[in-house]
Amino acid sequence: MDFPKNNIHQFRNSFNEVYTLIGSSETLPDNLPNVRVCRFCGKNENEVYFKKIAHACPELLGQNNLVIYDECDSCNEKFSKYESHLSKFFLPYLSVVGVKGKKKIPDFQSRKDNEDENTRTSLKYTDDGKIILYLNSLDDYKVDVENKTMSIRFRNPAIKPIYVYKALLKIALSFLPQCKVQKYQLLFDWLQNENTEIVFFSTLFITKLTRKKFGKPSVQLYEANKIFTDKDFHPELTLVVNFANIVAQIYLPLSESFDYPKSDGKSPILELYPAFIYNVDSEKHKGSDRPITVNYRFESIDLHSERSSIRDEVINFTFESGSFNISKSN
Ligand SMILES: [Zn+2]
Structure with a gap:
């Protein structure tokens, strides 16, 4: 079954009425079970090893x-393939914001276009925490010294969008309470096996924060209280991940028990998590009884494709001080 390509998504401030938190980084149980069974493949410790430390949220998004x-x-090994695409996808942010991964802040190294070395950008950290930015092409950045703003184009390396989606799905399923694993078994099957038939919403929503960055990544998994309305329906599960200066949200594929006949003629409504709250300057609004109005800006990126694709990321930021040395590198 196919839903229309451009699903209806809108910000209606009703996220909290539709969705209930069922798993989060705050409530992740840390008890070591007596018998270890893998939630992803169902095998136990007599069949597979449990020697590696497995993270519910990969450390590439922050320690x-x-x-x-x-x-x-x-399974850990298998999912690392997806995670390397997730890492490349968000690398400009992780690098610019300075998110320390497993060992250090990742350097950014761009792709080069048309075999032309002049299209390479890279960002490296020195041992004393300074950023060195290599920009070979003047087209890739704009600096406004007076206003202390800068915009840089990062030429991201090629990634498979579907792997980014699957890496996010893996995070979501790590936070799914044990009692719901059976209900959403089909999602686990699809994560393991590409031939599993599934209906999924491939849009990733990203809000870039200008007033906040997250020291540590945090994860929230929500389930819809009510799936159907008169005209529409809500996807059962949605995942929100906060890291660097990013709030990312996806909707999970539908479960096997989803009532497809009932959804006939209805369109999916993708309720957006109110990520803008992080961008509100609360100090400014203190003592004011006027309602807070904000421009809610988000980006939507389709992660449906299984083919390698490239994408540029333009990041705007402000700086306090810096020296601009224009030098030619070979
Ligand atoms: Zn496994």
Whole structure:
């Protein structure tokens, strides 16, 4: 079954009425079970190894201690393929914001276009925490010294969008309470096996924060209280991940028990998590009884494709001080 390509998504401030939090980085259980069974492949410790430390939220999004004990080493290995695409996808932000991954802040190294070395951008950290930015093409950046703003084009390396989606799905399923694993078994099957038939909403919503960055990544998994309205329906699960200066949201594929006949003639409504709250300057509004109005800006990116694709990321930021040395590198 196919839904129309451009799903209806709108910000209606009703997210909290539709969705209930069922799992989060705050409530992740940290008990080591007596018998270890992998939630992803269903195998137990007699069949597979559980030697590696498995993170519910990969450390590439920032150091964290969100560890799960029900992910086996083979699944961990398999998912690392998806995670490397997730890492490349968000690398400009992780690098610019300075998010420390497993060991250090990642350097950014761009792709080069048409075999032309002049299209390369890179960003490196020195040992004393300074950023060195290599920009070969003048087209790739704009500096406004007076206003202390800068905009840089990062030429991201090629990634498979569907792997980015699957890496996010894996995070979501790590936070799914044990009692709901069976209900959403089909999602686990699809994560493991590309031939599993599934209906999914491939849009990733991103809000870039200008007033806040997250020291540690945090994750929230929500389930809809009510799926159907007269005209529409809500996807059952949605995932929100906060890291760097990003709030990312996806909707999970539909479960096997989803009532497809009932959804006939209805369109999916994608309720957006109110990420803008992080961008509100609360100091400014203190003591004012006027309602807070904000421009809610988000970006939507389709992660449907299984083919390698490239994408540029333009990041705007402000700086306090810096020296601009224009030098030619070879
Ligand atoms: Zn496994």
